[in-house]
Amino acid sequence: MAAPIARPARLLAGAAGWLSNAEMAVGIVIILGWAVMIAAAPLIAHFDPLQQHIALRLRPPSAVHLFGTDQLGRDVFARVLYGGRESLPAAVAVVAAGFLVGVSLGAVAGYCRGIVDDLVMRFTDMMLGFPLIILAMAVAAALGASLAHGIIALAAVWWPHYVRVCRALVLDLGSKDYVVASRAAGRRPAGILLRVILPNALQALLVMAAIDVGRAILSFAILGFLGLGAQPPQPEWGAMVSTGATVMDDWWVATFPAMPVLTLAFAFNLIGDSIRDALDPWVGGRRQ
Amino acid sequence: MLIPVLLGMTLISFAVTKAIPTDPIIASISQEASNHPEIVAAYRKKWGLDKPVPVQYLTYVGNLLHGDMGVSIYTHRPVVDDLRDYLPATVELATVTIFFSVVLSIPLGILAAIRRGGMIDLVVRLLTLAGVAMPIFWLALILLDIFYLHLGWAPAPGRLDYALQPPPPVTRFYIIDSVIAGEPSTAWNALSHLALPAFVLATWSVGLLTRMTRASMLSVLPQDFLRAARGKGASEFYVIRRHAAPNAMIPIVTVIGLAYGDLLSGALLVETIFGWPGIGRYAFNAAVHVDFPAIIGVALTVGFIYTIVNLAVDLIYALLDPRVRASLLAVRA
């Protein structure tokens, strides 16, 4: 039996595999592509994302306005590019914060079991049903409305999912032969959890986190709709898709901001898959 | 364990609600009425808002223990009545969605894992990738535009055709009630109205579940006990069904539970677009009006369903894996 322990050497060996992985490459290209376009927005976009031309509202895509114009006659292309500066880091921050908190709690609950498990899981169950809007309103009331505070509110309702899944994986893996073997071999519990169980659990968790990035971007839409996220006229993808949805006859207003959300979510999932494969101790050396 | 969780939920919800400076009375009465102190005072008295906050909470919990969830400040109706009116539509939609998602996803995910790297795997992965990446309400608008407005294939938004009478309420799920009432055509109609919103929601849940199934299967397939089983000459199908799939199920079952909860509490936009009279909009209105009896009522209900589902999930773990069983049963007892 090969001990599925993630050693640095294995990770390095995996890294070589990553580069050859076409999916990984596509994912990275998409994300880098958006990142470059977002970073170079002032060079690429010919229009100020905030500049209104009210007489030119809701114009379809053209050579001048690649993505058309919105309800206030602003250039959608410029707004999509500048919007990424808000949306992309915000979404990654929400998922990362939720992931870290959720995975830590889930790992502890699943590994310790007993009373710790019970306390953590009951608290998690409580928070699973907790309404985001109420929390966001309270955060905005206490700290003021802004994208950063929207991130706090979203992260605060985001983590319970990871607790549930992580705990399930840890419970499952904890009863596997190789873990039992490690325990019998006298490894410290923390060591077993961090070095043996978690690396294996991460595979599924990463798949889940990758899926969540796109959802996180769109979750800002509901906050923006209530003035609890980024404040207009600052462009932000979630808010752009949701306000664009009110003028769906002019499809470009909602569709072009939806495209980066779709493609980035796609890319994050590709990368999530690839990392999963790289972490997969069974794939590195001997593919079936 | 259920009661302390639900009570804890009421306390958290109540505390957070009270931290919001929006006045629920001013928020839900007309502007002119808010200029008349006697009207505002009468409403405050009606909801006990003239009393200290701890008294308000204790009164609420006291009533709750008698099965009374209070009266919604926004709708002026008992929260129980509101939930009974709005929850079934959402549960029906979520249940149909999750049912088809599970039926479709698990075989697809297993197939993709077995044929890893092959054509089937590629197609399944690309489709499910697109599914989880798709902004749901954008898709809803596009599909409604195509299949209802332009092609006329999908029925009008809503739970039934305008010409049809809802079946007599038993479960308040139209499909089941129609069958009970012996009206298969109404059941069929209800199902046809459900199809498009369920499809839209399922793009996400099918994507999620298929991908989780595939990931989970991949981590099980190469393990020694399967090799051992194969070595004994068992057929591949038998090995998958009997050994691999059950071992891969634990994370999948967990995610199914979570996805079901998400569908219950997160369908606001799809409900809005498809004229679906569900709990999403009710919960939204309750939240923005800081209507605490309704907010807590919804949170309790969703939390209750989550807890029940998660309990069921834990029990399924135990059934799937005897080694987990012992420790879980010890905890639950």
Added chain:
Amino acid sequence: MSNTRSHGQNGRRRALSRRRFIESGAALATLPPALATAMATVVTAPARAAGVKALIIVQQPGSLRTVDPGRASEVDAAAISRALYDSLLSLNGADPAPGYATNWTVSPDGLTYTFDLHPDWKFSDGTSVTPDDYIFSCHRQRNNKSDASWLLGNVDSITKSGPNQIKIVLKKLDVDFLKLVPNPSLAVTNAAVVRAHGGTDAADAATTDTATTWLDQHSVGTGPFMIDHWDRGSEMVLRANPYYWGKKTFDTVVFRFVQDPTTQRDLLLRGDAHIAVNLTPDLAADLLKRGPASKTAVASVPALGIAYLGFNAKASGPIGQPKAWEAIRCAIDYEGLKEIYLGGGQLTGSIVPPQLPNALPVAEGMKQDIPKAKAALAALGMPNGFSFKLTYGADQIIQNVPATDVVQKVKEDLAAVGITADLIGEPLTQELTDYRAGKPEAVLHLWAVDFPGWTDFLPVYAPGGHVALARQNWAVDSSPEANEIAELTAKAVASLDPKEQIEPALQAQRLINQHGPYAWLFETNYQLGYRTDVVKTLAVDLLSFFNIPTSEFG
């Protein structure tokens, strides 16, 4: 448990048929002559009437929480209320017209109103309508302390002064009293039936009246329809009142509740709905562009709501100064705003909507004047501008126009003269709370009509008025101009004679336009889409959105 849901209760419908045959016949709609302002007129479709003739109206569930006329106050309930009940008077445009009362007289001091009533009206259960029914309904409405209970706040007594006559005595003069009376909240309900289901007109009705649950599933009024059932969130179905005093109309009216305006438009285009209530200005413009070929048309009528910026007179910093208000007023591009509200609004002269008596002409309204804005900034001692916080309801839809679009346009206009408006979007509910407490530095707000009279506007916004004082902190003694406006307003509301009202009222509005803490952005419009093959003309009521069209079948 208050389970009075009507499924299966109305056995007659199930006995008939499970299907309602919504296939609508052609409807040669006519206007209820005294009830409404007529709008669009289009073709008559060929008759293909078969079975039951139904009208399907799609509207947002919105704030529709009850259709008990004694408690409802939301505009979403008004159209339904109008279909179920009559008030003592109705409206013809903005003017009072006969309802349950055939004619009326006012005493010279303006305090005593006498109404002669229809002697032979019947409720939908066949019993006769008596003055006592009206008196009960009014007392119940006033004593239950619900949203619209202020309507009768100035009424000293309502008594029966003859077998078919009612006398109402006011506490003090109210020049617009006859415009309060048609309010759907002051409807005639069958006293005996309402009492039998828990209704009371006693002084403690706020806590003891329990008829609302029943009145949400049934109705006993004199209107053309009665409630069949109400499935909250899905639909409300009305059927014809066999004892209706007027002309027969549709057999069935179905209100379908759909939140999304684009979905509403789609239902209309597919013919699955015949009237769409909540169209955005862009969707209404789309229907107009599609023209008669789409078998749809748009009815549009002033909604008597004023969208405005209000400034806090007690704010510290420049935004509390009248010169700052003037600079902002002169910097706004009122014409440009039309591109945002399209058919959903129109310019106004001042706080009183142009369609009402004593309104300042639109020509005297606010206009963009950049040099004047800069001069005002210089006079303020801030020639390079200043900044302030502009609070608004992020989710507010000002009669189908998104508030976020309006504030973003205003922000851009102000930036052109150096004024920075920091936009503070809040949930509308929060904005209402803050504004009512007089906290924000500046707000974007909508004043929606309560009754179609100028006194619902000018006195409220003049110094010391409800809104001016509590929300804008604009007191009578805050400046000589404020004092003068208050005096002019008091003079205007002191006389029943229109000739004595008009000059002080107009002058007060002129001074408010020059010195007040407001910028009037636009007046709102209702825009309703309807199917021309089912509805020939759509009558639009200033208070209730619209009236369900009455129709004849060809």
